[in-house]
Amino acid sequence: MTGFSPSVRRFLGPVGVLACASLIAAWFVFSRPHAEPVSPQEKIWPVSVIVAAAEDVRPEIVAFGEIHAAREAELRALVAGRLVSLNPEFRDGNLLSAGTELAVIDPVDYQNKLAEQRAELARTVSTVSEAERELEWESQLLENARVQVTLAERGLERTRQLQAQGRESKKALDDAESVLATNQQNALQRGQAAGRLRSRIEQQQSALQKAQATLAMAERELARTRVIAPFDGYVTEVKLALGKLLGVGESLGRLLAANELEVRFDLPEADFARLMPEQAETATSIETVLLGREISVIWHLGDTERHFSARLQRIGSEIDATLGGIKFIASLNDDVLQHGLRAGAFVEVRVPDKVYRDVYRIPARALSDRNTVYAVRNGRLAAVPVTVARSVDSDILVMGAFVDGEMVVARSFAGIGPGLRVRAL
Numbered sequence: 001m002t003g004f005s006p007s008v009r010r011f012l013g014p015v016g017v018l019a020c021a022s023l024i025a026a027w028f029v030f031s032r033p034h035a036e037p038v039s040p041q042e043k044i045w046p047v048s049v050i051v052a053a054a055e056d057v058r059p060e061i062v063a064f065g066e067i068h069a070a071r072e073a074e075l076r077a078l079v080a081g082r083l084v085s086l087n088p089e090f091r092d093g094n095l096l097s098a099g100t101e102l103a104v105i106d107p108v109d110y111q112n113k114l115a116e117q118r119a120e121l122a123r124t125v126s127t128v129s130e131a132e133r134e135l136e137w138e139s140q141l142l143e144n145a146r147v148q149v150t151l152a153e154r155g156l157e158r159t160r161q162l163q164a165q166g167r168e169s170k171k172a173l174d175d176a177e178s179v180l181a182t183n184q185q186n187a188l189q190r191g192q193a194a195g196r197l198r199s200r201i202e203q204q205q206s207a208l209q210k211a212q213a214t215l216a217m218a219e220r221e222l223a224r225t226r227v228i229a230p231f232d233g234y235v236t237e238v239k240l241a242l243g244k245l246l247g248v249g250e251s252l253g254r255l256l257a258a259n260e261l262e263v264r265f266d267l268p269e270a271d272f273a274r275l276m277p278e279q280a281e282t283a284t285s286i287e288t289v290l291l292g293r294e295i296s297v298i299w300h301l302g303d304t305e306r307h308f309s310a311r312l313q314r315i316g317s318e319i320d321a322t323l324g325g326i327k328f329i330a331s332l333n334d335d336v337l338q339h340g341l342r343a344g345a346f347v348e349v350r351v352p353d354k355v356y357r358d359v360y361r362i363p364a365r366a367l368s369d370r371n372t373v374y375a376v377r378n379g380r381l382a383a384v385p386v387t388v389a390r391s392v393d394s395d396i397l398v399m400g401a402f403v404d405g406e407m408v409v410a411r412s413f414a415g416i417g418p419g420l421r422v423r424a425l
Contacts, residue, residue, distance in 0.1 A: 042421055049376060049407040049424045050366075054358045059392045060296070060350040061274070065265025067345040069256035070331060071231060077246040078224040081105040086242050092235055095258055100229040102253075105246060107225040114218040121211040128204040135197040142194050145187035152180035233257045234342065256343050261332045263297050263310055265349045266325040274354055274390075287315060295330055298348040299341060306339055308332050312351075356389050359397040360408075367396060368412040376407040376422055383418040384408075 085104035089096060096102070159176040162168035238253035246252075267275075276286055290312055297308040309332075316327030330349075332341070366373055371388065374381040386400035402408065407424055409416070 070260035071257040073255040075252040110222040117215040142190035148183040296350040
């Protein structure tokens, strides 16, 4: 550049820099990598699946109920008097055996009354016996008087015959007639006396029956001075004190059967309908099918459970209009006592439902809109219309055109539809 003038050299410097920069830029442009266009790939959806298998399922209807004593005894004073004896075990919560004497009301007045009634009965029996003996003798005298009348009639007849033949006087005929009249009068008097004795005996027999009934009442009242436990049970609501003056009908407490327990629970009409026979025509046939069916009773005690078996015994007489359900009563087995179960416990009840045949049990989340479940066939989803038969916990029982052993989507998701390519998890 020594041959160029200074002004030219000042111009060629920047031009050279720009030319070098252009060459470098062109090199970067032409040497950059070129991306080839790629065809879009189909999305594969990961899905959780279950295996479809047809089976016969008999689910359970879950309800909740309360334990009640099958028998309760209201212990009351059946006679009035002062409480003179009280069993120390007659206290709330105690378990007492049948026949245990619980309390005694002062029996002295009732014992005296019983003695009086026994004496009255003995007197009445003696009076009846005396009248019966008198009637026996009077009957014999009446029979004898009738014989005398017969003899007098025969004598009068003979006298008439003799008098007609002129062999007997008129006076003799009058005497014979007088003897007959006397004997007839005596017979009438004996008959009248016998009739009065029979009436007297009937009256005394009525008095005897009354005395026997009064004696029985006195014996019953004396027996009622002792309060006895009628069956094995737990005592509750005892309000007694020794020496307390009791009136007739005053409450002493209650006794709840220990071994005879029932569970009472309500079932909605929909559940009740499933328990009914499909072609039941009468109420009797419904009860025949349901009563005696075994159910399960679960008593929850904190983290533990105690299981009992029971049998349906009775069905409520009417449907509760407010709750739309019907009451069931089932009796528990006799082994409940050793497990501590008592009346008032709140329990869970499981009643066997009807048998659903050839159904598929799938998670409820597998059901999509319009009652459709998706099966995985050849790596893609296929829509299978189903009919829901029943819900069981978090699952449902459905009927549909599944192939046993094929995979079914266990959980539906947004955008699910037939034809999607999926990958089973």
